[in-house]
Amino acid sequence: MGKVICAGLGPGDPELMSVKSDRVIRGARHLAFFRKKGRAGQARAIVKDMLRDDVIEYPMEYPVTTELRFDSAEYRALMVDFYAEWADKLEALARDNDVVVLCEGDPFFYGSFMHLHTRLQGRTEVEVLPAIPGMVGCWNAIGDPFTWGDDVLSVLMGTLPEAELVDHMTRADALVIMKTGRNMPTIRRALETAGRLQDAWLVEKGTMPSERVAKLADVDVADCPYFAIVLVHGQGRRPEADG
Amino acid sequence: MGKVICAGLGPGDPELMSVKSDRVIRGARHLAFFRKKGRAGQARAIVKDMLRDDVIEYPMEYPVTTELRFDSAEYRALMVDFYAEWADKLEALARDNDVVVLCEGDPFFYGSFMHLHTRLQGRTEVEVLPAIPGMVGCWNAIGDPFTWGDDVLSVLMGTLPEAELVDHMTRADALVIMKTGRNMPTIRRALETAGRLQDAWLVEKGTMPSERVAKLADVDVADCPYFAIVLVHGQGRRPEADG
Numbered sequence: 222m223g224k225v226i227c228a229g230l231g232p233g234d235p236e237l238m239s240v241k242s243d244r245v246i247r248g249a250r251h252l253a254f255f256r257k258k259g260r261a262g263q264a265r266a267i268v269k270d271m272l273r274d275d276v277i278e279y280p281m282e283y284p285v286t287t288e289l290r291f292d293s294a295e296y297r298a299l300m301v302d303f304y305a306e307w308a309d310k311l312e313a314l315a316r317d318n319d320v321v322v323l324c325e326g327d328p329f330f331y332g333s334f335m336h337l338h339t340r341l342q343g344r345t346e347v348e349v350l351p352a353i354p355g356m357v358g359c360w361n362a363i364g365d366p367f368t369w370g371d372d373v374l375s376v377l378m379g380t381l382p383e384a385e386l387v388d389h390m391t392r393a394d395a396l397v398i399m400k401t402g403r404n405m406p407t408i409r410r411a412l413e414t415a416g417r418l419q420d421a422w423l424v425e426k427g428t429m430p431s432e433r434v435a436k437l438a439d440v441d442v443a444d445c446p447y448f449a450i451v452l453v454h455g456q457g458r459r460p461e462a463d464g
Numbered sequence: 465m466g467k468v469i470c471a472g473l474g475p476g477d478p479e480l481m482s483v484k485s486d487r488v489i490r491g492a493r494h495l496a497f498f499r500k501k502g503r504a505g506q507a508r509a510i511v512k513d514m515l516r517d518d519v520i521e522y523p524m525e526y527p528v529t530t531e532l533r534f535d536s537a538e539y540r541a542l543m544v545d546f547y548a549e550w551a552d553k554l555e556a557l558a559r560d561n562d563v564v565v566l567c568e569g570d571p572f573f574y575g576s577f578m579h580l581h582t583r584l585q586g587r588t589e590v591e592v593l594p595a596i597p598g599m600v601g602c603w604n605a606i607g608d609p610f611t612w613g614d615d616v617l618s619v620l621m622g623t624l625p626e627a628e629l630v631d632h633m634t635r636a637d638a639l640v641i642m643k644t645g646r647n648m649p650t651i652r653r654a655l656e657t658a659g660r661l662q663d664a665w666l667v668e669k670g671t672m673p674s675e676r677v678a679k680l681a682d683v684d685v686a687d688c689p690y691f692a693i694v695l696v697h698g699q700g701r702r703p704e705a706d707g
Contacts, residue, residue, distance in 0.1 A: 335609035366578035
């Protein structure tokens with residue numbers, strides 16, 4: 222009897238994955254990972270120098286990229302079938318072997334693996350190895366403490382309605398905004414309305430060699446990948462008289 | 465010329481620190497860490513089996529424990545002196561050596577190291593190694609995906625006013641509440657007002673051998689350490705038709 226082990230990869234620098242994920246990935250004989258059709262895959266790229274010579278790879282290719290809207294019924298139906306099919310395949314593989322599934326960031330924090338995790342419950346043993354979330358790598362890339370004292374941190378998705386973004390941006394001290402990409406014009410407008418735009422950073426591929434850190438106000442909103450993260454540092458609530 | 469390296473330790477299990485923190489700590493000749501007066505120190509306990517035989521240790525003992533209120537002027541003055549004194553000592557040490565400073569969780573996420581980081585700017589080179597925040601270890605200990613789809617996550621300190629806690633608890637999907645301890649009666653009341661108490665978990669020492677996971681509603685609020693974390697999972701915003 223084997224099990225499914227989801228190894229969190231962290232923000233991108235292979236040295237920032239946990240000692241445990243590192244060991245599990247180096248020892249993996251069966252290795253599954255998500256990727257877009259026709260791409261090498263970011264998760265696979267992170268571990269490229271760590272794999273056994275005799276590793277057997279299972280690329281789990283998302284059935285669509287940009288042809289369908291994320292909120293369309295066709296897209297949802299395709300994704301449901303996709304996750305169900307891979308849950309079946311992983312369950313079958315885990316009857317005789319351990320299978321390692323790669324997951325960028327922390328698997329339980331907005332990770333794709335949770336769709337498999339839900340479906341595998343009661344069917345096979347599943348172990349999840351936590352990791353540094355992408356946002357932590359991104360605020361580390363900026364190089365300043367991110368939350369202090371009694372700061373409230375809110376993590377928001379750029380897909381939320383603009384009014385709701387403004388509401389949270391106004392009430393919280395520190396902000397993380399994920400799922401940016403084509404939502405960036407909305408995010409930027411919401412930050413401006415909330416009076417936070419001048420303090421906002423855009424971080425792309427934090428901790429990776431191609432890392433890019435910029436003030437959001439200086440960035441062309443049309444030139445922003447989906448996985449870039451917007452960050453606003455907490456400032457306001459330091460219980461210590463600091464300085 | 466040396467530098468100050470702050471090594472994030474993650475949530476507590478030594479196997480969950482990064483490959484890089486692990487290597488840096490195993491190689492450290494000069495090692496500083498915070499601890500309460502008269503205690504061994506949680507950070508030091510995490511690395512106890514990893515240190516060189518010839519390591520030189522610098523316990524940075526907090527000047528007070530519970531004699532003074534955290535928000536009193538005396539406490540603030542003592543802490544300011546304490547951080548200033550250790551910034552001076554670390555700067556002096558780093559003239560000739562690398563000095564590794566241990567930090568539980570992620571150093572830039574509500575970490576004590578930031579008070580030294582601020583004071584050391586421009587005086588010596590400072591490198592910070594990110595780590596898995598304590599809250600990530602705690603939600604991993606519960607074993608279910610924590611945030612999904614378009615969930616809003618808010619991280620709150622138990623020291624906030626009750627009305628503000630209720631406000632954020634009502635508006636966000638997933639919740640993390642830190643600095644619990646003696647604030648637990650307030651936190652519990654706020655969760656009840658926001659209609660979230662039945663979904664709240666209390667996790668103490670997540671990922672460590674003495675880990676404790678319980679439904680908050682079943683816990684005696686008088687029996688809650690300061691570093692226990694309250695968690696409420698996101699549920700509400702799954703773009704996929706899941707199940």
